[in-house]
Amino acid sequence: MAARLERSRGWVMRQALTAWVDQEEERHRMTLEALHDVDAGRVIDHQAVQAWAASLGTDNSLPPPAA
Secondary structure, eight states: OHHHHTSOHHHHHHHHHHHHHHHHHHHHHHHHHHHHHHHTTOOOOHHHHHHHHHHTTSTTOOOOOOO
């Protein structure tokens, strides 16, 4: 990949690690946000999600459940 990009292997590794760290930071942020939603009671009932998913692709599709 380094040769194809005409970059050093170190540059490629630095780019990959930077992208990975950014992705992990975003995943952590989203996890904390989701936990705050749960603590605040902003959740969707599992049965409502199952009913919605089961209705997809049918003649009687349900609207997505809302919190």
